[in-house]
Amino acid sequence: MRALMSAPIAIAASPRPEPRPWRPAPAIQISMALHAAGAAALAVAPAAWPWVLGGILANHAALTGACFLPRSGVLGANLARLPAAAARRNEVALTFDDGPDPEVTPRVLDGLDEAGMKATFFLVGERAARHSALAREIVRRGHAVENHSHRHSKAFACFGIARMRRDVEAAQAAIADAAGVAPVFFRAPFGIRSPLLDPALARCGLHYVSWTRRGFDTVARDPERVLERLARVVAAGDIFLLHDGIAVRSRSSAAHAPEILPALGARLAALGLRSVTLRAACGGDDGA
Numbered sequence: 001m002r003a004l005m006s007a008p009i010a011i012a013a014s015p016r017p018e019p020r021p022w023r024p025a026p027a028i029q030i031s032m033a034l035h036a037a038g039a040a041a042l043a044v045a046p047a048a049w050p051w052v053l054g055g056i057l058a059n060h061a062a063l064t065g066a067c068f069l070p071r072s073g074v075l076g077a078n079l080a081r082l083p084a085a086a087a088r089r090n091e092v093a094l095t096f097d098d099g100p101d102p103e104v105t106p107r108v109l110d111g112l113d114e115a116g117m118k119a120t121f122f123l124v125g126e127r128a129a130r131h132s133a134l135a136r137e138i139v140r141r142g143h144a145v146e147n148h149s150h151r152h153s154k155a156f157a158c159f160g161i162a163r164m165r166r167d168v169e170a171a172q173a174a175i176a177d178a179a180g181v182a183p184v185f186f187r188a189p190f191g192i193r194s195p196l197l198d199p200a201l202a203r204c205g206l207h208y209v210s211w212t213r214r215g216f217d218t219v220a221r222d223p224e225r226v227l228e229r230l231a232r233v234v235a236a237g238d239i240f241l242l243h244d245g246i247a248v249r250s251r252s253s254a255a256h257a258p259e260i261l262p263a264l265g266a267r268l269a270a271l272g273l274r275s276v277t278l279r280a281a282c283g284g285d286d287g288a
Contacts, residue, residue: 016182017205022198025076027066031195034059063195067157070191070210076198079209079278080239086281087237092268094119094275095211096257097148097187098245100127100134107258108244109141115265117275119143122187123179124245125150125171132178139179144277147171147183147206157192165200172204185209185278209278214241215256223256231267
């Protein structure tokens with residue numbers, strides 16, 4: 001399903017993004033209306049409960065299915081490709097999840113420097129707090145840091161509204177304190193997006209991001225396969241997903257991102273493409 005953005009992204013110029021009104025996606029509005037209609041129907045005709053229950057369960061099943069479509073815009077605005085203006089400038093965006101990691105992230109930073117590329121790092125809040133010097137080093141080298149939840153819980157998509165808000169806000173505070181820059185983008189752990197997430201993002205002034213193509217580097221054992229998945233068909237405006245976090249070393253034999261960066265950078269350069277941060281691509285200051 002095609003990824004959607006409901007409106008152009010406005011990157012905050014202030015040190016911390018401002019809260020914005022929450023506007024439910026059409027699918028969420030339909031769901032809310034269905035629940036209200038079901039309650040009204042039961043008040044008038046209690047015997048209709050099997051039909052009401054069936055409709056509610058079908059609605060929940062549809063929303064649950066949408067959670068596992070990471071590039072979909074069903075649950076809310078979703079940046080799965082860079083804006084058209086960035087594509088016209090021949091820009092792409094390399095993004096790294098799950099860090100910072102004291103062994104892998106420095107190697108990724110060195111590889112990016114050698115290739116002359118800028119990237120966006122979606123940091124886990126508690127890891128940013130634990131490795132604050134590394135978080136600041138990412139920014140110092142001209143890259144951007146964004147929000148990838150506070151603990152990267154496997155149950156994140158199952159959190160209730162209050163717990164989800166606390167997790168997102170805790171990550172926001174930890175990353176801002178560690179790196180000196182507040183995130184403006186968010187990516188859900190494992191790419192599983194909860195229907196309850198958007199109110200928390202609006203409260204923090206965050207915009208949701210997924211990806212155009214991913215390398216599956218946390219599960220692949222062959223770096224060439226990772227590179228092939230990323231670079232087989234590349235176009236301006238693509239958002240690439242790789243990992244520099246602990247999951248890389250715990251799930252596979254090696255961290256592939258540092259190893260493939262030279263070849264990936266060469267392929268992008270040969271196509272006349274330039275890797276920039278998401279903030280630069282969306283109109284903000286590169287690395288800020």
